[in-house]
Amino acid sequence: MKKGLFALILIPFLLFYAFPVGAVEKEERKWQDETIYFLMVDRFNNGDSSNDLDINVQDPLSYHGGDFQGIIDQLDYLKDMGFTAIWMTPIFDNAEKGYHGYWIEDFYQTDEHFGSIETFKKLVKEAHKRDIKIILDFVANHVAPSHPWVTEQSREAWFHENKGIVNWENQQELENGWIYGLPDLAQENQEVEKYLLDAAAWWITETDIDGYRLDTVKHVPVSFWEKFSEKVKETKDDFYLLGEVWSNDPNYIAQYDQAGLDGFVDYPLQEHLRTAFAKPDQTLNWLFSNWERNKKIYEEPYLMGTFLDNHDTVRFTQDIVQNRQNPGTRWKLALTYLYTTPGIPIVYYGSEIALNGGKDPDNRRQMSFQTDKELIDYITKIGELRRTLPSLTRGTMELLYEEKGMAVYKRVYEDEVAVIAVNNTSGTQHVTLTSKELEAGKELRGLLANDLVPSKDGKYKIVIDREEAEIYVLAEKSGINVSYFIMMGIVYGLFFLFIFLVWKKSRKKRT
Template sequence: MRRAVFRLFLIPFLLFYALPVSAVEKEERNRQDEMIYFIMVDRFNNGDTSNDYEVDINNPKAYQGGDLKGITKKLDYIKDMGFTTIWLTPIFENEQEGYHGYWISDFKKIEEHFGTLKDLKELVNEAHKRNMKVILDFVVNHTGYQHEWLNDPSKKDWFHAQKEIKNWSNQEEVENGRLSGLPDLNQGNPEVREYLLETAKWWIEETDIDGYRLDTVKHVPKDFWTEFTREVKSVKEDFFLIGEVWDKDPRYIASYEKTNIDSFVDYPLYEELTTVFSEPDRPLTSLYNVWNRNAALYQSPNLLGTFLDNHDNVRFTRQAIQNQQHPGTRLKLALTYLYTAPGIPIVYYGTEIALDGGEDPDNRRLMNFRTDDVLVKHIEKLSEIRRNFKSLTNGNMELLYDQDGMAVFKRQFEEETTFIAINNTSKSQKVELDPAEIGQKQQLTGLLSGDIWQETNGKYEIVLDRESADVYNISEKTGLNIPLISVFITIPILFIIFIYLANKKGKKLQE
């Protein structure tokens, strides 16, 4: 009897989970489907204390213990948030206090503070088991300040003359001058070029990594990048290259597409994102203008890497605090836009816990895994939505409404349409949408809130609380959800029956 009642008890749950879902999981992952988690290796997680040489967690310019094993141990944490790719700061052997990885002393060795080649291979292997990719930061512009090549007479012409960049509008100075005093490699020298190309291919062949984030792209001649792209893709055809062209002019950044680098981090959008969302009552028009400009300038605007935080700038949390705002509230809005607008979202470690930080090196604090998970849950939900709706990764974008910080965007791809409503104001807002944008006898379902909006008096009304956002998909108007209502009515009844029969049988056994 108990078993029969238990089966009866399960039926409503089976019916509930058999209901059709609003979107279908993608069968294969394209580049624009990626969601990248960016990690500064030394500041993330200490998984192996045996390599803690001269570690000082109280000195922001010293090594603090993070390593490759620490990242491997946190892969599930990263995957559970929905990230499909991890990008690591340079892991190559560095000079003393080169915790960040950009003062390279040996391009073919792993920094001992981070672990071993075996540790890297294990990390890549474990990531691949989870259907995640690994991108390494790759530097070809310069070496560390004390590199042994500087004292080798046979390699004198491996470097450009010792000259700082003074005129940033002069491309020759930008490419040949020293950035922050770092010895500038001469990629025009055939030996230097061959060394860098062979090294880049060696790491792919040896570890099966999936891509490079290319550092300081504009400081290296374009003809080198064209050859670099061709060579690394000859090893692994789908190898992903995302370049850092740190500039405010999108036309200048877009000019590097000719080198066949797949993607670029979108610094112009970053400037607008952090300005718009670091305090309320700012209009979102500038964000839409960036998209329109990108769509006109880039061959693949959906592949641009979008971000709120990185290791070179003051953290978004600090900007919100300086504006006397609650960082969590502001981050929720900014992340919602980041995940639903065109581009590949890149989240810097610690953003998911609203980690604070000022100028370098304060923006590279140790990660804390024992904090509130409200933002983590928000990112998980945004990842799920982005994964399930192709219009958010492949679609075009249209601004339907924009007034004083309240905006509604429309994303459309083939037959699928989604709407993103963001209330970046300090009061509740109501927006009326024309049925022509949605269709007759349809309804909008909030994927973050669960709210349902139907046509009323010839309009679709959306109401959002202050400083909140939602993502809506279109579905046919259903009226009362009879199956769902049945579940909520039937389950308590069956539970009462189950308890009654169990008690009755218990009394008989006692007799």
């Protein structure tokens, strides 16, 4: 009885002090609103022991047992953390020890270690029930050395001459050379082109996936990607194409933007992110400069995939550990920036538990679900804010202050204003914002640590502890709402009258 009474009394106050989301109405979801979880199928979760073929969890170069059913079993885990899309490594039938999926032997079959296509279709349906989109990794550049085509004389023209890449600055070598000894497909051959385009369209119509992450984009001619983009987008509306162009030159990457690809994994930004957040007292200026550059170069800069690490890089946690820092603290700061700036955040599996790892294959360790939940809880919190505040995914971006790692920036969408403060320093920081940056006479309501910063004399004085961050929304001052309290007085009066009558009736029954 006491607990129920307390809850009834508490609810009006929670409603009254709840953070505002402005007058922005709920709009149709766009790709820039997504938050992507990137997982390696074999290393994520084993949900079906019947396909555990040649499993050796002690060998980092062998299959470990992850499969489609394992992903299905953890969909609620991903949804609860706020992820709205899953990017998966290639699922097509692979060569021996092709646990990673990039040694394809058959473009129309699922790998037997992962499960049947029927189970994959179930995975897509179950994900869609939870409003989670599925992005598949598609490889158009090469096949496995053991692919039947390689030894078929009739398909000799399907491949470029067996030569490695010597000059990585030569575009012709990049497009024709064999990477790591993998047979390089000749996309200029019309039969090859048709096969790849048909396969890409088939998976969309057959399984209802929502996007492709395109592997080794710079090793395939731009002309092919133009036709590929056209084919898949006529197959399904709003189909997302995320290109991997491993380069730190955004002008080089942008040439593929013109081919119809929607966004790219932002390698130039990734380098700055790791440098900035691996330890405190590092400037954040380069991060904001990167955004200004992206706005000028890319047609849809909000569709860029922003990330800290992936299956081809050393884990970000290793950078942190090598700098003798706390992984949880460093990850929280970095993810706060990732979730509150333009672009689509891509979080590599295991980041939520600060999984460590060096170079490939050490960066592909087995996922664990029996770990500390502190970082998971934090990701859940910022994930919820990203979903509920459209300014964080669609808003303008304006840097208000940055000095030696302390940054304050503003996102504005319609009448919603979010202010993000990131203290990437080893000391408490004080920042004063004036009416030039924010409208005076209001208050900043913190949504992470519940900080409240009122406007005084037209200024907002923000205080952030070392290695902490806060996400604020600009709102009207709370004040005293007389009509509200009159209404609540009536409600409580009727409530206590009801309690009194119930008590009186029960007393009569006892008598």
